Amino acid sequence: MLAWLATTPKPWREQIAYVAIDMSPGYRAAVRTGLPHATVVVDHFYVVQLANKMLNLVRRHTTATLRGRRGRAGDPEWRARRRLLRNREDLTDTQFSTMWNQLIGTGDIGMTLLTAWIAKEKLRDLLARARTTDRHRTGHLRWKFLTWCADCDIPEVRTRARTIDRWWPEIQAFIATGHSNAKSEGINRMIKLAARAAHGFRNPTNQRIRTRCVTTRRARGHLHPA
Structure with missing residues:
Protein backbone atom coordinates (compact mmCIF):
# COMPACT_ATOMS: atom_id res chain seq x y z
CA MET A 1 0.00 0.00 0.00
CA ASP A 43 -16.40 0.53 8.72
CA HIS A 44 -19.16 -0.52 11.14
CA PHE A 45 -19.64 -3.78 9.21
CA TYR A 46 -16.35 -5.10 10.58
CA VAL A 47 -17.21 -4.02 14.12
CA VAL A 48 -20.48 -5.97 14.05
CA GLN A 49 -18.68 -8.88 12.37
CA LEU A 50 -16.25 -8.91 15.29
CA ALA A 51 -19.17 -9.05 17.73
CA ASN A 52 -20.77 -11.95 15.84
CA LYS A 53 -17.50 -13.87 15.88
CA MET A 54 -17.36 -13.29 19.62
CA LEU A 55 -20.85 -14.79 19.98
CA ASN A 56 -19.82 -17.91 18.08
CA LEU A 57 -16.71 -18.30 20.22
CA VAL A 58 -18.76 -17.95 23.42
CA ARG A 59 -21.27 -20.54 22.22
CA ARG A 60 -18.62 -23.09 21.30
CA HIS A 61 -16.50 -22.55 24.39
CA THR A 62 -19.47 -22.65 26.77
CA THR A 63 -20.88 -25.81 25.21
CA ALA A 64 -17.50 -27.54 25.33
CA THR A 65 -16.95 -26.50 28.96
CA LEU A 66 -20.38 -27.34 30.40
CA ARG A 67 -21.37 -30.25 28.18
CA GLY A 68 -17.91 -31.70 27.64
CA ARG A 69 -18.44 -32.01 23.90
CA ARG A 70 -19.18 -30.08 20.73
CA GLY A 71 -22.64 -28.70 20.05
CA ARG A 72 -25.27 -30.97 18.53
CA ALA A 73 -28.40 -30.29 16.52
CA GLY A 74 -30.59 -31.09 19.52
CA ASP A 75 -28.96 -28.53 21.81
CA PRO A 76 -31.00 -25.34 22.37
CA GLU A 77 -27.93 -23.15 21.90
CA TRP A 78 -27.23 -24.85 18.55
CA ARG A 79 -30.78 -24.30 17.35
CA ALA A 80 -30.60 -20.63 18.34
CA ARG A 81 -27.20 -19.95 16.77
CA ARG A 82 -28.55 -18.15 13.69
CA ARG A 83 -31.03 -16.04 15.60
CA LEU A 84 -28.27 -14.96 17.97
CA LEU A 85 -26.43 -13.49 14.99
CA ARG A 86 -29.45 -11.58 13.69
CA ASN A 87 -30.30 -8.03 14.65
CA ARG A 88 -32.95 -7.62 17.32
CA GLU A 89 -35.17 -5.55 15.02
CA ASP A 90 -35.03 -8.30 12.39
CA LEU A 91 -36.55 -10.83 14.79
CA THR A 92 -40.29 -11.01 15.25
CA ASP A 93 -41.61 -10.96 18.79
CA THR A 94 -42.37 -14.67 18.49
CA GLN A 95 -38.88 -15.52 17.24
CA PHE A 96 -37.26 -13.44 19.97
CA SER A 97 -39.42 -14.93 22.72
CA THR A 98 -38.73 -18.47 21.50
CA MET A 99 -34.97 -17.89 21.42
CA TRP A 100 -34.94 -16.15 24.80
CA ASN A 101 -37.09 -18.74 26.61
CA GLN A 102 -35.22 -21.72 25.14
CA LEU A 103 -31.87 -20.32 26.21
CA ILE A 104 -33.13 -19.39 29.66
CA GLY A 105 -34.29 -22.98 30.04
CA THR A 106 -30.78 -24.34 29.46
CA GLY A 107 -29.41 -22.71 32.62
CA ASP A 108 -25.81 -21.49 32.66
CA ILE A 109 -25.24 -22.05 28.94
CA GLY A 110 -28.22 -19.95 27.94
CA MET A 111 -27.50 -17.19 30.46
CA THR A 112 -23.92 -16.89 29.20
CA LEU A 113 -25.05 -16.70 25.58
CA LEU A 114 -27.73 -14.11 26.32
CA THR A 115 -25.21 -12.00 28.22
CA ALA A 116 -22.91 -12.04 25.17
CA TRP A 117 -25.85 -11.34 22.86
CA ILE A 118 -26.85 -8.28 24.92
CA ALA A 119 -23.26 -7.02 24.65
CA LYS A 120 -23.51 -7.29 20.87
CA GLU A 121 -26.79 -5.38 20.81
CA LYS A 122 -25.39 -2.65 23.05
CA LEU A 123 -22.52 -2.27 20.61
CA ARG A 124 -25.01 -2.00 17.73
CA ASP A 125 -26.91 0.68 19.65
CA LEU A 126 -23.66 2.62 19.84
CA LEU A 127 -22.96 2.24 16.12
CA ALA A 128 -26.52 3.34 15.33
CA ARG A 129 -25.50 6.83 16.44
CA ALA A 130 -23.79 7.33 13.06
CA ARG A 131 -24.11 10.86 11.64
CA THR A 132 -25.45 12.25 14.91
CA THR A 133 -24.02 15.17 16.85
CA ASP A 134 -25.14 14.32 20.39
CA ARG A 135 -21.76 13.44 21.88
CA HIS A 136 -23.23 13.05 25.35
CA ARG A 137 -25.62 10.33 24.17
CA THR A 138 -22.81 8.59 22.28
CA GLY A 139 -20.56 8.68 25.34
CA HIS A 140 -23.35 7.28 27.51
CA LEU A 141 -23.96 4.35 25.13
CA ARG A 142 -20.24 3.64 25.03
CA TRP A 143 -20.14 3.62 28.83
CA LYS A 144 -23.11 1.22 28.97
CA PHE A 145 -21.43 -1.17 26.54
CA LEU A 146 -18.06 -1.18 28.30
CA THR A 147 -19.66 -1.45 31.74
CA TRP A 148 -21.77 -4.42 30.66
CA CYS A 149 -18.72 -6.19 29.23
CA ALA A 150 -16.61 -5.45 32.32
CA ASP A 151 -19.29 -6.74 34.70
CA CYS A 152 -19.82 -10.05 32.92
CA ASP A 153 -17.45 -12.93 33.62
CA ILE A 154 -16.97 -13.98 29.99
CA PRO A 155 -13.37 -13.80 28.70
CA GLU A 156 -14.36 -13.51 25.03
CA VAL A 157 -16.68 -10.57 25.71
CA ARG A 158 -14.05 -8.73 27.76
CA THR A 159 -11.43 -9.32 25.06
CA ARG A 160 -13.69 -7.85 22.38
CA ALA A 161 -14.50 -4.89 24.61
CA ARG A 162 -10.79 -4.14 24.96
CA THR A 163 -10.44 -4.34 21.17
CA ILE A 164 -13.32 -1.90 20.70
CA ASP A 165 -11.75 0.44 23.24
CA ARG A 166 -8.38 0.36 21.43
CA TRP A 167 -10.10 1.19 18.14
CA TRP A 168 -12.40 3.79 19.64
CA PRO A 169 -10.91 6.86 17.83
CA GLU A 170 -11.52 5.16 14.47
CA ILE A 171 -15.00 3.93 15.50
CA GLN A 172 -15.83 7.39 16.80
CA ALA A 173 -14.80 8.78 13.41
CA PHE A 174 -17.38 6.47 11.79
CA ILE A 175 -20.08 7.62 14.21
CA ALA A 176 -19.26 11.24 13.40
CA THR A 177 -19.08 10.87 9.61
CA GLY A 178 -20.91 7.66 8.70
CA HIS A 179 -18.26 6.91 6.07
CA SER A 180 -18.11 3.31 4.87
CA ASN A 181 -16.27 1.30 2.23
CA ALA A 182 -19.44 -0.65 1.37
CA LYS A 183 -19.40 0.52 -2.26
CA SER A 184 -15.82 -0.58 -2.88
CA GLU A 185 -16.50 -3.91 -1.15
CA GLY A 186 -19.55 -4.39 -3.38
CA ILE A 187 -17.51 -3.66 -6.50
CA ASN A 188 -14.81 -6.07 -5.33
CA ARG A 189 -17.46 -8.75 -4.86
CA MET A 190 -18.75 -8.23 -8.41
CA ILE A 191 -15.20 -8.53 -9.77
CA LYS A 192 -14.68 -11.82 -7.93
CA LEU A 193 -18.02 -13.19 -9.11
CA ALA A 194 -17.19 -12.29 -12.73
CA ALA A 195 -13.84 -14.09 -12.47
CA ARG A 196 -15.48 -17.09 -10.86
CA ALA A 197 -18.19 -17.31 -13.53
CA ALA A 198 -15.49 -17.25 -16.22
CA HIS A 199 -13.45 -19.90 -14.36
CA GLY A 200 -10.57 -17.41 -14.40
CA PHE A 201 -9.20 -15.11 -17.10
CA ARG A 202 -6.13 -15.83 -19.22
CA ASN A 203 -6.14 -12.42 -20.89
CA PRO A 204 -5.69 -9.45 -18.49
CA THR A 205 -7.14 -7.04 -21.05
CA ASN A 206 -10.36 -9.03 -21.35
CA GLN A 207 -10.54 -9.24 -17.57
CA ARG A 208 -10.32 -5.45 -17.23
CA ILE A 209 -13.02 -4.97 -19.86
CA ARG A 210 -15.30 -7.54 -18.25
CA THR A 211 -14.72 -5.96 -14.86
CA ARG A 212 -15.80 -2.57 -16.15
CA CYS A 213 -18.88 -4.09 -17.74
CA VAL A 214 -20.12 -5.68 -14.53
CA THR A 215 -19.32 -2.76 -12.25
CA THR A 216 -20.72 0.22 -14.13
CA ARG A 217 -23.58 0.69 -16.58
CA ARG A 218 -22.31 3.97 -17.99
CA ALA A 219 -19.14 2.34 -19.31
CA ARG A 220 -20.94 -0.35 -21.32
CA GLY A 221 -21.63 1.90 -24.31
CA HIS A 222 -17.98 2.97 -24.49
CA LEU A 223 -16.38 -0.45 -24.45
CA HIS A 224 -15.32 -2.20 -27.64
CA PRO A 225 -14.15 -5.68 -26.68
CA ALA A 226 -12.46 -7.52 -29.52
Whole structure:
Protein backbone atom coordinates (compact mmCIF):
# COMPACT_ATOMS: atom_id res chain seq x y z
CA MET A 1 0.00 0.00 0.00
CA LEU A 2 2.76 2.44 0.88
CA ALA A 3 4.58 1.62 -2.37
CA TRP A 4 1.40 2.35 -4.35
CA LEU A 5 0.80 5.63 -2.53
CA ALA A 6 4.36 6.70 -3.30
CA THR A 7 3.57 6.47 -7.04
CA THR A 8 0.48 8.70 -6.84
CA PRO A 9 0.67 12.48 -7.30
CA LYS A 10 1.05 14.47 -4.09
CA PRO A 11 -1.91 16.83 -4.86
CA TRP A 12 -4.15 13.78 -5.23
CA ARG A 13 -3.02 12.36 -1.89
CA GLU A 14 -3.58 15.68 -0.17
CA GLN A 15 -7.25 15.65 -1.23
CA ILE A 16 -7.93 12.45 0.73
CA ALA A 17 -9.61 13.43 4.00
CA TYR A 18 -10.97 10.06 5.21
CA VAL A 19 -9.92 6.44 4.72
CA ALA A 20 -12.40 3.67 5.60
CA ILE A 21 -10.74 0.36 6.49
CA ASP A 22 -11.38 -2.87 8.34
CA MET A 23 -9.92 -3.49 11.80
CA SER A 24 -6.43 -4.28 10.57
CA PRO A 25 -3.53 -2.71 12.51
CA GLY A 26 -1.35 -3.04 9.40
CA TYR A 27 -3.76 -0.99 7.26
CA ARG A 28 -4.10 1.62 10.00
CA ALA A 29 -0.34 1.98 10.32
CA ALA A 30 0.04 2.25 6.54
CA VAL A 31 -2.60 4.97 6.28
CA ARG A 32 -1.08 6.95 9.12
CA THR A 33 2.34 6.73 7.45
CA GLY A 34 1.29 7.37 3.84
CA LEU A 35 -1.59 9.78 4.54
CA PRO A 36 -0.79 11.41 7.89
CA HIS A 37 -3.39 14.16 7.34
CA ALA A 38 -6.28 11.74 6.68
CA THR A 39 -8.73 10.51 9.31
CA VAL A 40 -8.96 6.72 9.64
CA VAL A 41 -12.53 5.40 9.82
CA VAL A 42 -13.47 1.83 10.74
CA ASP A 43 -16.40 0.53 8.72
CA HIS A 44 -19.16 -0.52 11.14
CA PHE A 45 -19.64 -3.78 9.21
CA TYR A 46 -16.35 -5.10 10.58
CA VAL A 47 -17.21 -4.02 14.12
CA VAL A 48 -20.48 -5.97 14.05
CA GLN A 49 -18.68 -8.88 12.37
CA LEU A 50 -16.25 -8.91 15.29
CA ALA A 51 -19.17 -9.05 17.73
CA ASN A 52 -20.77 -11.95 15.84
CA LYS A 53 -17.50 -13.87 15.88
CA MET A 54 -17.36 -13.29 19.62
CA LEU A 55 -20.85 -14.79 19.98
CA ASN A 56 -19.82 -17.91 18.08
CA LEU A 57 -16.71 -18.30 20.22
CA VAL A 58 -18.76 -17.95 23.42
CA ARG A 59 -21.27 -20.54 22.22
CA ARG A 60 -18.62 -23.09 21.30
CA HIS A 61 -16.50 -22.55 24.39
CA THR A 62 -19.47 -22.65 26.77
CA THR A 63 -20.88 -25.81 25.21
CA ALA A 64 -17.50 -27.54 25.33
CA THR A 65 -16.95 -26.50 28.96
CA LEU A 66 -20.38 -27.34 30.40
CA ARG A 67 -21.37 -30.25 28.18
CA GLY A 68 -17.91 -31.70 27.64
CA ARG A 69 -18.44 -32.01 23.90
CA ARG A 70 -19.18 -30.08 20.73
CA GLY A 71 -22.64 -28.70 20.05
CA ARG A 72 -25.27 -30.97 18.53
CA ALA A 73 -28.40 -30.29 16.52
CA GLY A 74 -30.59 -31.09 19.52
CA ASP A 75 -28.96 -28.53 21.81
CA PRO A 76 -31.00 -25.34 22.37
CA GLU A 77 -27.93 -23.15 21.90
CA TRP A 78 -27.23 -24.85 18.55
CA ARG A 79 -30.78 -24.30 17.35
CA ALA A 80 -30.60 -20.63 18.34
CA ARG A 81 -27.20 -19.95 16.77
CA ARG A 82 -28.55 -18.15 13.69
CA ARG A 83 -31.03 -16.04 15.60
CA LEU A 84 -28.27 -14.96 17.97
CA LEU A 85 -26.43 -13.49 14.99
CA ARG A 86 -29.45 -11.58 13.69
CA ASN A 87 -30.30 -8.03 14.65
CA ARG A 88 -32.95 -7.62 17.32
CA GLU A 89 -35.17 -5.55 15.02
CA ASP A 90 -35.03 -8.30 12.39
CA LEU A 91 -36.55 -10.83 14.79
CA THR A 92 -40.29 -11.01 15.25
CA ASP A 93 -41.61 -10.96 18.79
CA THR A 94 -42.37 -14.67 18.49
CA GLN A 95 -38.88 -15.52 17.24
CA PHE A 96 -37.26 -13.44 19.97
CA SER A 97 -39.42 -14.93 22.72
CA THR A 98 -38.73 -18.47 21.50
CA MET A 99 -34.97 -17.89 21.42
CA TRP A 100 -34.94 -16.15 24.80
CA ASN A 101 -37.09 -18.74 26.61
CA GLN A 102 -35.22 -21.72 25.14
CA LEU A 103 -31.87 -20.32 26.21
CA ILE A 104 -33.13 -19.39 29.66
CA GLY A 105 -34.29 -22.98 30.04
CA THR A 106 -30.78 -24.34 29.46
CA GLY A 107 -29.41 -22.71 32.62
CA ASP A 108 -25.81 -21.49 32.66
CA ILE A 109 -25.24 -22.05 28.94
CA GLY A 110 -28.22 -19.95 27.94
CA MET A 111 -27.50 -17.19 30.46
CA THR A 112 -23.92 -16.89 29.20
CA LEU A 113 -25.05 -16.70 25.58
CA LEU A 114 -27.73 -14.11 26.32
CA THR A 115 -25.21 -12.00 28.22
CA ALA A 116 -22.91 -12.04 25.17
CA TRP A 117 -25.85 -11.34 22.86
CA ILE A 118 -26.85 -8.28 24.92
CA ALA A 119 -23.26 -7.02 24.65
CA LYS A 120 -23.51 -7.29 20.87
CA GLU A 121 -26.79 -5.38 20.81
CA LYS A 122 -25.39 -2.65 23.05
CA LEU A 123 -22.52 -2.27 20.61
CA ARG A 124 -25.01 -2.00 17.73
CA ASP A 125 -26.91 0.68 19.65
CA LEU A 126 -23.66 2.62 19.84
CA LEU A 127 -22.96 2.24 16.12
CA ALA A 128 -26.52 3.34 15.33
CA ARG A 129 -25.50 6.83 16.44
CA ALA A 130 -23.79 7.33 13.06
CA ARG A 131 -24.11 10.86 11.64
CA THR A 132 -25.45 12.25 14.91
CA THR A 133 -24.02 15.17 16.85
CA ASP A 134 -25.14 14.32 20.39
CA ARG A 135 -21.76 13.44 21.88
CA HIS A 136 -23.23 13.05 25.35
CA ARG A 137 -25.62 10.33 24.17
CA THR A 138 -22.81 8.59 22.28
CA GLY A 139 -20.56 8.68 25.34
CA HIS A 140 -23.35 7.28 27.51
CA LEU A 141 -23.96 4.35 25.13
CA ARG A 142 -20.24 3.64 25.03
CA TRP A 143 -20.14 3.62 28.83
CA LYS A 144 -23.11 1.22 28.97
CA PHE A 145 -21.43 -1.17 26.54
CA LEU A 146 -18.06 -1.18 28.30
CA THR A 147 -19.66 -1.45 31.74
CA TRP A 148 -21.77 -4.42 30.66
CA CYS A 149 -18.72 -6.19 29.23
CA ALA A 150 -16.61 -5.45 32.32
CA ASP A 151 -19.29 -6.74 34.70
CA CYS A 152 -19.82 -10.05 32.92
CA ASP A 153 -17.45 -12.93 33.62
CA ILE A 154 -16.97 -13.98 29.99
CA PRO A 155 -13.37 -13.80 28.70
CA GLU A 156 -14.36 -13.51 25.03
CA VAL A 157 -16.68 -10.57 25.71
CA ARG A 158 -14.05 -8.73 27.76
CA THR A 159 -11.43 -9.32 25.06
CA ARG A 160 -13.69 -7.85 22.38
CA ALA A 161 -14.50 -4.89 24.61
CA ARG A 162 -10.79 -4.14 24.96
CA THR A 163 -10.44 -4.34 21.17
CA ILE A 164 -13.32 -1.90 20.70
CA ASP A 165 -11.75 0.44 23.24
CA ARG A 166 -8.38 0.36 21.43
CA TRP A 167 -10.10 1.19 18.14
CA TRP A 168 -12.40 3.79 19.64
CA PRO A 169 -10.91 6.86 17.83
CA GLU A 170 -11.52 5.16 14.47
CA ILE A 171 -15.00 3.93 15.50
CA GLN A 172 -15.83 7.39 16.80
CA ALA A 173 -14.80 8.78 13.41
CA PHE A 174 -17.38 6.47 11.79
CA ILE A 175 -20.08 7.62 14.21
CA ALA A 176 -19.26 11.24 13.40
CA THR A 177 -19.08 10.87 9.61
CA GLY A 178 -20.91 7.66 8.70
CA HIS A 179 -18.26 6.91 6.07
CA SER A 180 -18.11 3.31 4.87
CA ASN A 181 -16.27 1.30 2.23
CA ALA A 182 -19.44 -0.65 1.37
CA LYS A 183 -19.40 0.52 -2.26
CA SER A 184 -15.82 -0.58 -2.88
CA GLU A 185 -16.50 -3.91 -1.15
CA GLY A 186 -19.55 -4.39 -3.38
CA ILE A 187 -17.51 -3.66 -6.50
CA ASN A 188 -14.81 -6.07 -5.33
CA ARG A 189 -17.46 -8.75 -4.86
CA MET A 190 -18.75 -8.23 -8.41
CA ILE A 191 -15.20 -8.53 -9.77
CA LYS A 192 -14.68 -11.82 -7.93
CA LEU A 193 -18.02 -13.19 -9.11
CA ALA A 194 -17.19 -12.29 -12.73
CA ALA A 195 -13.84 -14.09 -12.47
CA ARG A 196 -15.48 -17.09 -10.86
CA ALA A 197 -18.19 -17.31 -13.53
CA ALA A 198 -15.49 -17.25 -16.22
CA HIS A 199 -13.45 -19.90 -14.36
CA GLY A 200 -10.57 -17.41 -14.40
CA PHE A 201 -9.20 -15.11 -17.10
CA ARG A 202 -6.13 -15.83 -19.22
CA ASN A 203 -6.14 -12.42 -20.89
CA PRO A 204 -5.69 -9.45 -18.49
CA THR A 205 -7.14 -7.04 -21.05
CA ASN A 206 -10.36 -9.03 -21.35
CA GLN A 207 -10.54 -9.24 -17.57
CA ARG A 208 -10.32 -5.45 -17.23
CA ILE A 209 -13.02 -4.97 -19.86
CA ARG A 210 -15.30 -7.54 -18.25
CA THR A 211 -14.72 -5.96 -14.86
CA ARG A 212 -15.80 -2.57 -16.15
CA CYS A 213 -18.88 -4.09 -17.74
CA VAL A 214 -20.12 -5.68 -14.53
CA THR A 215 -19.32 -2.76 -12.25
CA THR A 216 -20.72 0.22 -14.13
CA ARG A 217 -23.58 0.69 -16.58
CA ARG A 218 -22.31 3.97 -17.99
CA ALA A 219 -19.14 2.34 -19.31
CA ARG A 220 -20.94 -0.35 -21.32
CA GLY A 221 -21.63 1.90 -24.31
CA HIS A 222 -17.98 2.97 -24.49
CA LEU A 223 -16.38 -0.45 -24.45
CA HIS A 224 -15.32 -2.20 -27.64
CA PRO A 225 -14.15 -5.68 -26.68
CA ALA A 226 -12.46 -7.52 -29.52
